[in-house]
Amino acid sequence: MQALVFTADNQLEITEVPNPEVREDDVLVAVKAVGICGSDVEGYLGKTGRRVPPLIMGHELAGKVKTAPKSSGLEPGDTVTVHPKLFCGQCSFCTSGRTNICPHGKFLGVMHENGGLAEFVAVPARYVYRVNPAVPSEHACLAEPLAVVTHAAALLPPTVLQQAQQILIVGGGPIGLLLLQVLRSMVATPITVSDLLPTRRQLALSLGAKSVFDPASDSITPAFDVVFEAVGAAASAAQSLDALQLGGNTVWIGNAQKHIEINMQAIVTRELTVHGSFLFTETDFQAALKLLESGSLQLSPLITVKHGLEHGPDLFKALATPRQQAITKAVLTL
Ligand SMILES: [Zn+2]
Ligand SMILES: [Zn+2]
Known part of the structure; x- marks a missing residue:
């Protein structure tokens, strides 16, 4: 599959990489839209150390289910978005509802965990949420920042x-x-x-x-x-x-x-x-989805949409110099 790979500070390359490994409880998502987060840009600049190359970034994503385990209730073709904090579900924070500060979890598109700036991403079903297909992908990917x-x-x-x-x-x-x-x-x-x-x-x-x-x-x-x-x-x-x-x-x-x-x-x-205030819990994520599906938010004025991973390198460059351009939020569609 094609992916936008962060290869070194200030460097992103479109390359062919193997499809993600799909484990038993994973949903394979065909990515349709990815929001670029300020934290991705900081990582790209090498400021935070929280993006370790080589890495596929992208934690704000929406797509279509390609394959899903039966138990997930998801069907191929469903529109979905992903709760990118893969919390452990076992520790005292998780069991008391504070999954956002679970110290054991991983985060899609952060550190070493490949994310959504690629044709496909595999995510455990627990973190995949169905979205009303009336919500366009370039809005559905904003469930994460909204949460x-x-x-x-x-x-x-x-x-x-x-x-x-x-x-x-x-x-x-x-x-x-x-x-x-x-x-x-x-x-x-x-x-x-x-x-x-x-x-x-x-x-x-x-x-x-x-x-x-x-x-x-x-x-x-x-x-x-x-x-x-x-x-x-x-x-x-x-x-x-x-x-x-x-x-x-x-x-x-x-x-x-x-x-x-x-x-x-x-x-x-x-x-x-x-x-x-750090990240979000499952409850916050569900509240964000509800708001998205209600259609009550004005999202279009906030986003600049570019189609195709090939726009990634230029978009990151532009976002790294925010005062020189008019982009508030960039979304890449595939
Ligand atoms: Zn983010
Ligand atoms: Zn935990």
Whole structure:
């Protein structure tokens, strides 16, 4: 089969590779669409060490079932998407429902585990979900980033979210703009979106943000009860704290920079709460699928779709220099 293989830092090649090995409980999926994640781009640049060449990346995927074990209830031709965190299902985290932080699992398209940027991928049936075929593949592949968002939105105690007078989302990338839409479906609270790029601020307004904020020129006031951080860098993390009211809550989703300097005194003396939000559980994934199938989200304005794996190398190059182009979320279709 053809695959887009990450061969070295800053290098992707289209090559012929053997079809994946299909084990007894595996579903063989003919891939139809793959979203390219910010974490894939960081890995491609060699920044995180979480993509080890040679590797087929791709953890946001949708496709058609080619073969499936009988017990899975899936049939050839079914439209499916994949829960890419292959949690162990046995440890204390998994059995208490926190599969997202299972320390034993693998993750498709990460480290050494081949993912979906290829014609086929084999995935244990437990992690394969049927999707209503009315959802186009280029939207169905967004179940994964959308599940990141439904997890983050469900992380705060419900009263904290419901009683918030003002909510800020730091970062108007794919996660921030999906989160904007999910939060709007949950609460009527006015939501502000902060982003350096004018195109993304514009997009946020068109998707229902009450106001937008340019962190390079607008000055921050500590007016928000709840702040979501969807960038993962020092400046944006600092902004998520500076924008909080006394006693406020921030949810950190972004995960680009490892070590940053932080104003610990502000957290202590203003009694701020910082929640880390990582991946998603099966429940979050199901919630994301439900939202996708409801058709209530505006996904088309967020995505740039290219057909054919051969566009992969150029797309990664473009995504690695985000300020020079207008792509919010790239999806490759096959
Ligand atoms: Zn992702
Ligand atoms: Zn586990």
